Amino acid sequence: MIPIAHIVKTQIKLQQAKPNANLGAVIGSKGINVTHFCNEFNKITKFPKGALHPVIITIYKDKTFKITVKQKTTSTLIKEVLPITHTSFISNNLLKQVALRKLKDLNTKCIKKAIQIIKGCAKSMGLTPN
Numbered sequence: 001m002i003p004i005a006h007i008v009k010t011q012i013k014l015q016q017a018k019p020n021a022n023l024g025a026v027i028g029s030k031g032i033n034v035t036h037f038c039n040e041f042n043k044i045t046k047f048p049k050g051a052l053h054p055v056i057i058t059i060y061k062d063k064t065f066k067i068t069v070k071q072k073t074t075s076t077l078i079k080e081v082l083p084i085t086h087t088s089f090i091s092n093n094l095l096k097q098v099a100l101r102k103l104k105d106l107n108t109k110c111i112k113k114a115i116q117i118i119k120g121c122a123k124s125m126g127l128t129p130n
Contacts, residue, residue, distance in 0.1 A: 006030045006059040013052050014045040014069070031063050041067055052076065071105045074098065074121040090127045095119055 010026050017023065017038040028034045041055075044067060054070040071077070077098045082090065092115070099106075099114035106114050119129050 002060040005061045008057040012055050013050050015042050015049045017041040030059050089130050090122050
């Protein structure tokens with residue numbers, strides 16, 4: 001197994017990675033060819049185009065890399081499930097929907113604990129769970 005040199009966490013829009021200054025500063029400084037990375041990233045991210053997702057890039061000593069695309073951020077998922085009339089309340093049912101979608105990225109596998117985590121994020125966004 002090749003030793004890990006760096007682990008980089010960033011956010012990139014699916015199928016829209018471009019070799020720009022921001023991405024170059026993040027991974028180019030670690031010795032990764034940014035154009036090659038963008039081509040690989042765009043090849044493996046099929047759906048939904050343009051959605052911003054957290055990405056973990058594991059860079060190995062031999063300058064190869066592994067891309068792990070996570071679920072959308074919790075705040076983005078909450079915004080997606082809220083009704084268009086955007087109130088300051090979020091129902092327990094909507095919290096559960098977000099928790100189910102985000103469960104594989106959370107540090108728990110228990111749905112009740114996952115709902116508590118999502119509830120905390122909702123509160124930090126100024127929403128009141130009811």
